[in-house]
Amino acid sequence: MVNNAQQLVRDPVCHMEIESGNIDYVYMGISYSFCTQQCLDRFMSNPHLYIGQPGKQAPKQQGISVIRKRVLKLDIPVPTDTRLEIKETLEGMMGIKSIRVDYNTIIITYDLLEATMQQIGAAIEQSGEGLSKAWSDRIKRAFIHYIEDTELDNLEHQHDAHGCHHD
Numbered sequence: 001m002v003n004n005a006q007q008l009v010r011d012p013v014c015h016m017e018i019e020s021g022n023i024d025y026v027y028m029g030i031s032y033s034f035c036t037q038q039c040l041d042r043f044m045s046n047p048h049l050y051i052g053q054p055g056k057q058a059p060k061q062q063g064i065s066v067i068r069k070r071v072l073k074l075d076i077p078v079p080t081d082t083r084l085e086i087k088e089t090l091e092g093m094m095g096i097k098s099i100r101v102d103y104n105t106i107i108i109t110y111d112l113l114e115a116t117m118q119q120i121g122a123a124i125e126q127s128g129e130g131l132s133k134a135w136s137d138r139i140k141r142a143f144i145h146y147i148e149d150t151e152l153d154n155l156e157h158q159h160d161a162h163g164c165h166h167d
Contacts, residue, residue: 012050013039013060014094014114027051038094038119049113059113066112067097074104074138086139089123096120106139 006019016035023034027047034040043050052058059066078086083101090099095114100107108120124139 009033011035011039013042015060036094038115041119042114042116045116064113067109068112068117069107069109070117072106072108072139074106076138077104078102078106086124090120093120093123 006021008017009020010016011018011034012032014035018033018035020031020033023037023040025032025034025040025043027043032043032051034043048058050058050060052061078101086101086106087099090096090108093110093115095111097109097111098107099109110120121139
């Protein structure tokens with residue numbers, strides 16, 4: 001009698017226990033299995049965040065989370081159906097800790113070791129017919145404005161009350 005049961009392995013990104021052979025990727029001669037394409041993408045972009053270096057554990061292996069909060073301000077109020085579509089899309093993503101969509105603001109808290117703003121933006125963009133192109137474009141602009149607003153805020157904090165520049 002042959003045992004066809006798949007071996008259970010741990011996804012190196014999210015640590016979910018999965019059957020080997022789900023989504024496999026060979027890195028430096030070692031095969032790794034992933035639960036989703038999102039986990040594989042995160043791994044491929046920075047594998048040593050998840051598998052470490054010889055003699056040194058990776059941040060993920062140490063149980064480290066890198067929590068980020070992003071506040072995206074939109075130019076007009078978000079309609080209720082669009083709010084629901086955005087929340088439903090993001091709540092289904094790995095790494096999303098919380099999502100709040102208010103009047104004209106989207107607040108996203110996520111673990112950078114499990115999701116990136118690029119992945120979050122792509123998920124919103126691909127969320128299907130629930131979002132019109134106009135709303136997808138508004139959200140893309142909000143991501144761009146977030147980056148610019150952050151740069152301006154950082155620049156502002158480099159100056160003290162006397163207008164002196166700090167390096």
